[in-house]
Structure formats: structure tokens, C-alpha cells
Amino acid sequence: MYVATKGGERAIGAAHAWLDETGRGDPALPELTADQVQAQLGLAVDRVMAEGSCHDRGLAALAVKQSRGDLIEAAFLLRAYRTTLPRFGASAPLDTNAMAIQRRISATYKDLPGGQVLGPTFDYTHRLLDFRLAAAGQLPSGAPEAEANNEPTPRVTEMLAREGLMQREAESEAEPGDLTREPLSFPADRALRLQALARGDEGFLLSLGYSTQRGYGGNHPFVGEIRMGEVAVGFTPPELGFEIDLGDITVTECQMVNQFKGSRTEPPQFTRGYGLVFGHGERKAMSMALVDRALRASELGEAAEAPAQQQEFVLSHCDNVEATGFVEHLKLPHYVDFQSELENVRTMRASVEAAK
Amino acid sequence: MTHDPGYNFAYLDESTKRMIRRAILKAVAIPGHQVPFGSREMPLPYGWGTGGIQVTAAVLGPADVLKVIDQGSDDTTNAVSIRAFFRRTAGIATTESTEAATIIQTRHRIPERKLREDQILVYQVPIPEPLGRLEPRIAETRRMHAMADYGLMHVKLYEDIARHGHIATSYSYPVMVNGRYLMSPSPIPAFDNPKMDQMPALQLFGAGREKRIYAVPPYTSVKSLDFDDHPFRPIRAPHVCELCGSGDTYLDEVLTDDVGGRIFVCSDTDFCSERQAMKEAAE
Structure with a gap:
């Protein structure tokens, strides 16, 4: 006989193992390093630091790697880490x-x-796929350098x-609030x-x-x-x-x-x-x-x-x-509430039928 | 059992626990009132029970025995995951037995077995605001609670009756606590609402994403909203449990084929297996 939901613990373990394997991809290819992510996917790293509310390029790059490039997941990883850090003070306002x-x-x-x-900047690039990038091993020719403008x-x-x-903005010496x-x-x-x-x-x-x-x-x-x-x-x-x-x-x-x-x-x-x-x-x-x-x-x-x-x-x-x-929690089980709604709709249908 | 030495007992640091305990004390002192708290970002996603987890972490001691249920069952994946989280970060004993537990964290159900004075029931709450579907602005709903201005909810229930002949809310059914605050019981089925009234156990509610804690102290009046001529009616599937034969518990409908075959089984798996064991012993 069919009995619902047993073996949750084993299923979770197996799913995590499968996730790790999928994240690694084809084992014949070299593994992507967090350093490479930091250097070559720098804008993804920047976005994760901003939305993760934590300035640490190394950790953000690790989060991008661990999340398989899902940047919201990466921001979540960084935030969950950030919240465990001790606070020893506040910096001076950035100038x-x-x-x-x-x-x-x-x-x-x-x-x-x-x-x-x-x-x-990408601003004046022509958005043509650069097929030279598909063939690895080429270094860019290098940008011309100039004296720093002081x-x-x-x-x-x-x-x-x-x-x-x-x-002008109102000046205040008051400590700003912290919504975290x-x-x-x-x-x-x-x-x-x-x-x-x-x-x-x-x-x-x-x-x-x-x-x-x-x-x-x-x-x-x-x-x-x-x-x-x-x-x-x-x-x-x-x-x-x-x-x-x-x-x-x-x-x-x-x-x-x-x-x-x-x-x-x-x-x-x-x-x-x-x-x-x-x-x-x-x-x-x-x-x-x-x-x-x-x-x-x-x-x-x-x-x-x-x-x-x-x-x-x-x-x-x-x-x-x-x-x-909150959007994704909808995939968690809701069958208890759904059962109530089922009975509710069945009752309403029955009263509509009876009234005919 | 010992806990993961990389983290404080039950994951949260002690000053965060103190902040949460203060919110809990305030919530107990004002039954049904939502107390804002500095909800932390947890290593589980919002919507997965971050509020309940923070409340449990704040009240948990090394001698506690923890039970976690989701949809009434101890073996649902998220219940398994939360239990594992506390085993790892607090090293405490866990159980699937409602009777043996000192703290029960739940999503969407209240256990069938009557709870005792020495137990705490912690609810995971997605939307703490009972008026939220009628008035989305929190600044406005806070005012409505302060003035006990709940006419909007009565009108909504009245409109249900005018349209459908009965109140068409089957879960998250609003309750009045201690005759003063309108409260969301969390998305438990309306069937469970009467269990909240005068419950000997302390009931704590945690909403992590919305950053609210509220409480129902032991032996407090909790009334489901209704009208004299349209009394509150708990809804359950009119069947008996296929496994234990119970005719008065909340049932889940399980599809057994794709041509209309179905059975009904208890949603509270611990209660059901206890009854099955009793039945077997009697035979």
C-alpha cells in the first residue's frame, strides 16, 4: 500500500551529493578556481558583494562558484556568512x-x-560576440598607459x-540606523x-x-x-x-x-x-x-x-x-492547507449543485 | 551529543538570543500583539522557517528534547532539515514523539495529542499580519491594531457569507486573542484553531522575513472569529484514517492512481503510528 513521505533524510543526502556532482560539471575539464572567478567574472563578484551587503571579493567569488553562477543564491550565501561576523565598530563616512x-x-x-x-566601460562596444574569446589562450593586447591625473x-x-x-542635504551627527x-x-x-x-x-x-x-x-x-x-x-x-x-x-x-x-x-x-x-x-x-x-x-x-x-x-x-x-517557499509542502481548500471547494460545489 | 564547535550553542550568539528573548517576553505580556524584532539572516532561506528557528534557538537549553514537524509529519524534508540543523548546532536530543518533546517547532499543524504545561509550541509564520490581505500597508495595520479597529475583517467574513452561504476561509483563520488582539494563527487548518484556546502549553510564533514575534501564554482565550448565526466550523475531510481508523483527526488525501483512487491518512504521523501500535497490541 502507498504510504506518503518516508525517507526524507536519505533523500536530502542524496540530493546534496547530486548537486555537488552537477556543480562540478564534466570532470575532464579543469576545475574553475575562486581566484579565476574573482579576476574574470569581476562584475558578478561586485554584484554579489553589493546585494550580499559585504565587501569581500574573495568570499563573493567563492559564493559565485559554490552557487554555480546563481547570483541571488551567491548573495544569500554571503549574507548568511556576514550575519555571523562580530561588529567591532563603524568606519568613518567614505570620502x-x-x-x-x-x-x-x-x-x-x-x-x-x-x-x-x-x-x-562596455558603453561604446559593439555587442558582437567575440569568437576569439571562445578559443582560450589569447591575452588582450593591453591598454595604453598615461600619467595619472592628479x-x-x-x-x-x-x-x-x-x-x-x-x-544641500541635511547634516546630522546622529548614528544612522541599521536595518540588519x-x-x-x-x-x-x-x-x-x-x-x-x-x-x-x-x-x-x-x-x-x-x-x-x-x-x-x-x-x-x-x-x-x-x-x-x-x-x-x-x-x-x-x-x-x-x-x-x-x-x-x-x-x-x-x-x-x-x-x-x-x-x-x-x-x-x-x-x-x-x-x-x-x-x-x-x-x-x-x-x-x-x-x-x-x-x-x-x-x-x-x-x-x-x-x-x-x-x-x-x-x-x-x-x-x-x-x-518567500516566492520559492511555495514549493515546500502545503498539502495540509490544500486539503482544507479541497474540502471547502467541494462543499461550495455541493451547495451550488443542490441549488440547481 | 556535542554541538558543532564552530558555532555558539544553537547557532545564534548570546546577545542576539537575549534580544529575541526580550521580544518573546514582551509578546507573552501582550498576548496576540506582534512585536518587531531584529530578525537575523539565517543559513536557511526565508520562508523555510527562519522565524521559528530563531525563536527555538532563543528558548532552547541543553536539556531540551526537540520535535520538528511540517504538515504534521516528522519526516517531511524541511522538518528533517531543521531537526538536523539543531542536532548539529546545539547537540540536543531530538524526538518524533509529541509526548517526549519539550519544544515542538511546527509548520502548518498543531499536534493531535493535548500539549502540557511543560511544553512550548513554536510556530513558523510566513505572514504575521492577519489584516494583510485586506490592507497591505503595515503603517496602517499597526494603527488598526492599536485602535482595535477590526471592522474590515468582520465585513470580509460577512461578504463570504453573503456570497457563499458560509465563511470561505479554511486555513490561516483569524482569531481573537484574550479578547483584544486579532491574530493570525499561521497557516494551520481552521480545524486546529480550537486547540489554541486555553492550551496549557506556551505558544510562540516567529516570522523571520517579516521580523515579528507574537505569543499566546498558557491558558489564554483564543476565539476564531464568527457570527452568532454563522458559528465557526472546523473543516476536515469526512473520512476515517486508512492506517489507524481515526475518525476525528485531520486527514491528508493521498492519490493512489490517476483514475480517482484515493485514501485518507492522518496528517499527524506520530499520533497515527501510536494508534496503530495500540491497535496491533490489542489484536
Whole structure:
């Protein structure tokens, strides 16, 4: 006779063994190393660090390898590791003004102090599959080198602010909240919103940002500036009492310049949408900046009717580790509830039949 | 048994456990009220019981005996996995016997056997907000709970009756706790709701993704919402268990072929196998 569900423990063990074997692929091929992933799939590593909310290229590369290239799974692995780490303090705010620039472009000025620096970008490549890459063993010819430009690279938004045309952000010495320690409550302040967006899913933010451009909460954005490069992380250990340099990390920052018609208390000026992500993540930084600005609708006295302007909607759904968990949990057994629904529908059908 | 030396007892660090215990104490003090807590990212996915696991980890001691069930069964894959997680990280004893357990973590069922004062029942909760399907904004539902403004739910149940002739909710059936807070019993079948009322065991509810903990202390009133002329009716398949012959337990329907063949068996596998053993002993 058929008896349901026995042997769960053995089935799980066997499934894990099969997963390991599948992940390794054809054993005749050399094994991919985490170092290779880090070096050659660097943008995947960057995305996993951003959404995994943990800056460690080595661990992120390991997560990409272990997850067989499933980047949400990789971000989940990195987050589950991150949550076990002790917290010994908070760094000083990053000074992106002092960034060692690899890429810096402005869409609002033809030329500006610090110049336009294209850097390693796909922007003007022709998207033709490069069949030379299919044949391994060829090294790229190498990029020409130039003297480092030590000219200061002031932020575009700061130059506008000096003219009074860009709204300055409120300054605060208060310790920013941390949504990984305290549950988010609404309305959330901007620091918490930016934390949520920085960890948020690139695809979700991209689509929301896109929706603002198509009229669902638009605010006429210009890319004031995108910059990518290394910034120093400073930290003041309590036992030393002065700031030390922990090292450099690569980040991408986007500052969107948005129109603001002014209000009773403020003259017409531009307002800022801000995006910052670990690594080279331009699409994410830009999307984040669009959504950050959209979420400021209420404080700027704009009607907050579009999805991208509603913070409960955006912040509750932008986390892909939460989202994937809850969507995928539908594959866990639900037969107890389904049985109740079966009896419910059968009862309803019976009463419809009886009424005929 | 010893636990994995790479992790603290029951995985979570002690300050996290303290934070969760404080939330639990508050939840016990205000029965049915959802207490926000700093839910941690666990090594199991959201939706797999991260809230229940954190609550269990916070109340678990080395002398506890843990039982984990999913859909009433100890052998469902996720129940197996959670039991293995605590065996590994806490080194505690586990059991499939409802009677022998001191802590029972459950998804979607309450055991058929009556629980005792020295037991804790930990529910895994996907959506803690009973009003969520009627009002998705948490800022708004918090206000509704504060004002005990539950008219919306009564209207929903009334509309069910107007449309179908009876209340068409068969699981996650909303309950009123201690006459004050509307609470989601988690997606247990409505059949299990009456077991929550005046239960001698402490009932704790953990929602990891939604970052909420709530509780029903022992011997607390838990009433399923209904109307005088449309009293609450628990739903079960009108059959007897094929294996143990029970006619008053919750049954799962098992398809045996693709031409309509089916049998009904107890969802609570421990209860069913105990009854089978008794039947065999009697024969």
C-alpha cells in the first residue's frame, strides 16, 4: 500500500551529493578556481558583494562558484556568512570626493574640472560576440598607459550647490540606523532607505527606475555624475583614539540631478538622487539614484502615487534574498492547507449543485 | 551529543538570543500583539522557517528534547532539515514523539495529542499580519491594531457569507486573542484553531522575513472569529484514517492512481503510528 513521505533524510543526502556532482560539471575539464572567478567574472563578484551587503571579493567569488553562477543564491550565501561576523565598530563616512578615479563621466557638462574619464566601460562596444574569446589562450593586447591625473575632481553636485542651485542635504551627527539589526518601520528615514536600496536587487531597482522615466513618478533626471574608483576606508579604534586607514575599496557613485519647482519655503532648484554601490555597478548605482529621488516625493511635497514613490512598497520588496525565499517557499509542502481548500471547494460545489 | 564547535550553542550568539528573548517576553505580556524584532539572516532561506528557528534557538537549553514537524509529519524534508540543523548546532536530543518533546517547532499543524504545561509550541509564520490581505500597508495595520479597529475583517467574513452561504476561509483563520488582539494563527487548518484556546502549553510564533514575534501564554482565550448565526466550523475531510481508523483527526488525501483512487491518512504521523501500535497490541 502507498504510504506518503518516508525517507526524507536519505533523500536530502542524496540530493546534496547530486548537486555537488552537477556543480562540478564534466570532470575532464579543469576545475574553475575562486581566484579565476574573482579576476574574470569581476562584475558578478561586485554584484554579489553589493546585494550580499559585504565587501569581500574573495568570499563573493567563492559564493559565485559554490552557487554555480546563481547570483541571488551567491548573495544569500554571503549574507548568511556576514550575519555571523562580530561588529567591532563603524568606519568613518567614505570620502568619494577623494576617490582615485578609474571612471568619471558627467552628462550635464561638456567639460569640467577633473575631465571626463571613460575607464573600462562596455558603453561604446559593439555587442558582437567575440569568437576569439571562445578559443582560450589569447591575452588582450593591453591598454595604453598615461600619467595619472592628479588634478582634483570636485563633484558636479557640489559645484551646483555652491551656486545655490542644488539643494544641500541635511547634516546630522546622529548614528544612522541599521536595518540588519533593527526591523525597518515606516516611514523610514533617508539613511535607512539608502541602506535598503544599496542591498536591494539590481533588477527590481532597474525596473522601478525605468518606470519613473516612463511617467510613473518622473522627476526629469540628469546624470550629474557617475564616478568609479578606489576610496580609503578610515576607522578610529577606541584604544588608539585617532583615525587609521584600513585600506581601499572600489565603489561606484551616481548623483542624479533632478528638477524641483520649489515650494513655499524653498526656491526652485535642483534636488539630488543618490546611489552608491560596492565595486563597479553602474546600472545599480543609477537605478538606486532614480529610486532614491522618487522616494523623496513626500518630503518635497510631490504627490506620491507611483509605485517607485511609495516607500513601503519599494523597501518591503527590493530585497532579493527575502523575495526569493518567500516566492520559492511555495514549493515546500502545503498539502495540509490544500486539503482544507479541497474540502471547502467541494462543499461550495455541493451547495451550488443542490441549488440547481 | 556535542554541538558543532564552530558555532555558539544553537547557532545564534548570546546577545542576539537575549534580544529575541526580550521580544518573546514582551509578546507573552501582550498576548496576540506582534512585536518587531531584529530578525537575523539565517543559513536557511526565508520562508523555510527562519522565524521559528530563531525563536527555538532563543528558548532552547541543553536539556531540551526537540520535535520538528511540517504538515504534521516528522519526516517531511524541511522538518528533517531543521531537526538536523539543531542536532548539529546545539547537540540536543531530538524526538518524533509529541509526548517526549519539550519544544515542538511546527509548520502548518498543531499536534493531535493535548500539549502540557511543560511544553512550548513554536510556530513558523510566513505572514504575521492577519489584516494583510485586506490592507497591505503595515503603517496602517499597526494603527488598526492599536485602535482595535477590526471592522474590515468582520465585513470580509460577512461578504463570504453573503456570497457563499458560509465563511470561505479554511486555513490561516483569524482569531481573537484574550479578547483584544486579532491574530493570525499561521497557516494551520481552521480545524486546529480550537486547540489554541486555553492550551496549557506556551505558544510562540516567529516570522523571520517579516521580523515579528507574537505569543499566546498558557491558558489564554483564543476565539476564531464568527457570527452568532454563522458559528465557526472546523473543516476536515469526512473520512476515517486508512492506517489507524481515526475518525476525528485531520486527514491528508493521498492519490493512489490517476483514475480517482484515493485514501485518507492522518496528517499527524506520530499520533497515527501510536494508534496503530495500540491497535496491533490489542489484536
